[in-house]
Amino acid sequence: xxxxxxxxxxxxxxxxxxxxxxxxxxxxxxxxxxxxxxxxxxxxxxxxxxxxxxxxxxxxxxxxxxxxxxxxxxxxxxxxxxxxxxxxxxxxxxxxxxxxxxxxxxxxxxxxxx
Amino acid sequence: xxxxxxxxxxxxxxxxxxxxxxxxxxxxxxxxxxxxxxxxxxxxxxxxxxxxxxxxxxxxxxxxxxxxxxxxxxxxxxxxxxxxxxxxxxxxxxxxxxxxxxxxxxxxxxxxx
Numbered sequence: 037x038x039x040x041x042x043x044x045x046x047x048x049x050x051x052x053x054x055x056x057x058x059x060x061x062x063x064x065x066x067x068x069x070x071x072x073x074x075x076x077x078x079x080x081x082x083x084x085x086x087x088x089x090x091x092x093x094x095x096x097x098x099x100x101x102x103x104x105x106x107x108x109x110x111x112x113x114x115x116x117x118x119x120x121x122x123x124x125x126x127x128x129x130x131x132x133x134x135x136x137x138x139x140x141x142x143x144x145x146x147x148x149x150x
Numbered sequence: 151x152x153x154x155x156x157x158x159x160x161x162x163x164x165x166x167x168x169x170x171x172x173x174x175x176x177x178x179x180x181x182x183x184x185x186x187x188x189x190x191x192x193x194x195x196x197x198x199x200x201x202x203x204x205x206x207x208x209x210x211x212x213x214x215x216x217x218x219x220x221x222x223x224x225x226x227x228x229x230x231x232x233x234x235x236x237x238x239x240x241x242x243x244x245x246x247x248x249x250x251x252x253x254x255x256x257x258x259x260x261x262x263x
Contacts, residue, residue, distance in 0.1 A: 078253035
């Protein structure tokens with residue numbers, strides 16, 4: 037197993053465009069999480085999945101953000117009508133189900149909105 | 151009050167000395183605690199987890215937990231320049247269906263050769 041994979045590593049987009057990121061978790065992990073991190077801050081929770089079910093979505097997440105995990109494998113995070121404030125590192129992580137497990141993070145996708 | 155608080159630093163420690171990183175949390179039902187190391191431009195990497203009051207040692211790292219004081223710390227012995235990074239404290243509330251980690255803002259540690 038090669039760990040958590042994220043694609044692309046970097047994305048530069050113009051304001052108003054839509055972007056989509058992909059995450060492939062560790063295959064044995066049922067839980068998949070999306071976080072966002074800006075400079076000087078800790079990762080901020082966006083949403084998470086148990087298999088294909090989206091269990092929680094942050095209230096900070098506007099309706100421009102949507103995430104899916106079809107068939108409980110890879111996940112996609114889409115941002116519609118991007119804004120400059122969306123510029124950040126988007127981190128995907130996975131873990132086994134249950135308490136006491138830390139996350140394994142992917143390398144992240146760095147989004148720059150110009 | 152932030153859910154997880156850390157001193158943002160920077161914390162500068164001479165090579166070979168002990169680095170002490172601190173974290174406090176607000177939710178008393180928090181049950182699992184994690185320390186992540188994050189190098190500049192990279193993603194967080196799990197280095198320690200602790201669930202019970204007391205100390206837990208792993209090589210040069212020791213995690214300490216005091217649930218009564220809602221305090222968790224990380225000690226790094228014999229600090230090396232490669233330990234220079236941001237250290238993130240993360241807290242998990244272990245209720246099924248609500249097990250996401252809440253992170254602090256991180257403490258930036260610099261080891262001075």
